[in-house]
Amino acid sequence: MTGTIHNGAAHESGIAGRELGLSGLAHVPRTDVPQKPKDFTTDQEVRWCPGCGDYVILATVRSMLPQLGLARENIVFVSGIGCSSRFPYYLDTYGVHSIHGRAPTLATGLAVTRPDLSVWVVTGDGDALSIGGNHLIHALRRNVNMRILLFNNRIYGLTKGQYSPTSEVGKVTKSTPMGSVDAPFNTMSLALGADASFVARALDSDREGLTEVLRAAAHHRGAAFVEILQDCPIFNDGSFDVLRKDGAGSRMIHVRHGEPIVFGTDDELCVVRKGFGLRVAQRTEVDPDEIVVHDAYTDDLEYAYALSRLSDQNLRYTVTGVVRAVHRPTYDDGARDQVAQAKSEAPADLQQLLDGPHTWTVT
Incomplete structure (x- = not known):
C-alpha cells in the first residue's frame, strides 16, 4: 500500500493535470473577461424546498465556475430526473434536462463530439444508482471526459420519500414501512470498483471542501466522480447532522494529497495500515511513521478502495476530499483518434464494404 509523498501542495485543484498537459480543460476556450457568480445566474426562480442542500451546492458551483475562466458558451450541464436535476435551469450556461438515469449517455455524446466543451452531469442517488446504475458505471469505466x-x-x-440505493438498513419510509432490508451502496467504493480515474466526496455545507473538490474535478481529464452529501429537510431531515454538529471532527476524515491522514477535534486520530486494509487509530498509540500519507495520484487502486471502506452507513467515519486522481486514456480521445485515422486513409469502396469479404451464389 502506497505512502508516497509527491512534490508540493498538489491538492491545489488539478495542478498535476496541468503540469502533465492532461487537464480536462485543455481544449476548452477561455475568456479574458473577469467573471462573477452573477454571470452564471439565470432569470429562473430557484425552486427547491426551504432548507434543501441543493441551494448551497448551487451557490458553491456558481462561485467556483468563474475561477475556471472558461467561456460560458463552452460549459454544459446535463441532468436526469430528480430534485437535483433542475440544476441546468439555474446556471447561465448551456444545459440539458434529460431522462431518468440517462444523463451520462447524453454527456458521453457531447464529450466525444465536442472536445471544446466542459461537460458536467448533475444527478442524485436514485437517478444515478438505481435506474441509471449501468450508465454511471460504464461512463466511469470508459473514462469519458466529464464531471459527474x-x-x-x-x-x-x-x-x-421512498428509500433509495443509499438509504441505511432499517430506514423507515413510505416504501419500507417496516424498515429497509437493503444494504446500501458505498458510492465511493462503487466508483472505484468501476475504475474511476477521479473520485472525491464533500459535504454540502462545507463550502471550502466542496469548492476544493469541484475545482480539482474540473481540471481532471477523464471521468471525475464527486459525491456530495446533502440534506433533504422534508423527507430525510438531519440525515447528515452528525457530520455538522459538535464532535463532527472525530467523524470526518478529510484527505489531501501528500499530507498525513490525521483528523479529530485536536487531530488526535489518524489512519494506519491494517493488513491489506486501513484502520483508524489514536495518534498517541502509534509511531508517527505508521500514519498513512495520502497519495491521490497512485495507481494503487487497492489503497483508494481501502480508504473508501473507512466510510460506513452509520457515519461513524466519513472520508471526504479527493481520494483518487490518476490519468489513463479517455474514451472520447480514443474515439476521435479512430475517426481521424479513418479519414486519413484511402476512401473505402462502399460496394465492397456492403458485400463483405465473402460472397455466395444461391442456386
Whole structure:
C-alpha cells in the first residue's frame, strides 16, 4: 500500500493535470473577461424546498465556475430526473434536462463530439444508482471526459420519500414501512470498483471542501466522480447532522494529497495500515511513521478502495476530499483518434464494404 509523498501542495485543484498537459480543460476556450457568480445566474426562480442542500451546492458551483475562466458558451450541464436535476435551469450556461438515469449517455455524446466543451452531469442517488446504475458505471469505466456530481440525500425526494440505493438498513419510509432490508451502496467504493480515474466526496455545507473538490474535478481529464452529501429537510431531515454538529471532527476524515491522514477535534486520530486494509487509530498509540500519507495520484487502486471502506452507513467515519486522481486514456480521445485515422486513409469502396469479404451464389 502506497505512502508516497509527491512534490508540493498538489491538492491545489488539478495542478498535476496541468503540469502533465492532461487537464480536462485543455481544449476548452477561455475568456479574458473577469467573471462573477452573477454571470452564471439565470432569470429562473430557484425552486427547491426551504432548507434543501441543493441551494448551497448551487451557490458553491456558481462561485467556483468563474475561477475556471472558461467561456460560458463552452460549459454544459446535463441532468436526469430528480430534485437535483433542475440544476441546468439555474446556471447561465448551456444545459440539458434529460431522462431518468440517462444523463451520462447524453454527456458521453457531447464529450466525444465536442472536445471544446466542459461537460458536467448533475444527478442524485436514485437517478444515478438505481435506474441509471449501468450508465454511471460504464461512463466511469470508459473514462469519458466529464464531471459527474452525485447529490446524495439517501432518499427519493422528488417522488415523495421512498428509500433509495443509499438509504441505511432499517430506514423507515413510505416504501419500507417496516424498515429497509437493503444494504446500501458505498458510492465511493462503487466508483472505484468501476475504475474511476477521479473520485472525491464533500459535504454540502462545507463550502471550502466542496469548492476544493469541484475545482480539482474540473481540471481532471477523464471521468471525475464527486459525491456530495446533502440534506433533504422534508423527507430525510438531519440525515447528515452528525457530520455538522459538535464532535463532527472525530467523524470526518478529510484527505489531501501528500499530507498525513490525521483528523479529530485536536487531530488526535489518524489512519494506519491494517493488513491489506486501513484502520483508524489514536495518534498517541502509534509511531508517527505508521500514519498513512495520502497519495491521490497512485495507481494503487487497492489503497483508494481501502480508504473508501473507512466510510460506513452509520457515519461513524466519513472520508471526504479527493481520494483518487490518476490519468489513463479517455474514451472520447480514443474515439476521435479512430475517426481521424479513418479519414486519413484511402476512401473505402462502399460496394465492397456492403458485400463483405465473402460472397455466395444461391442456386
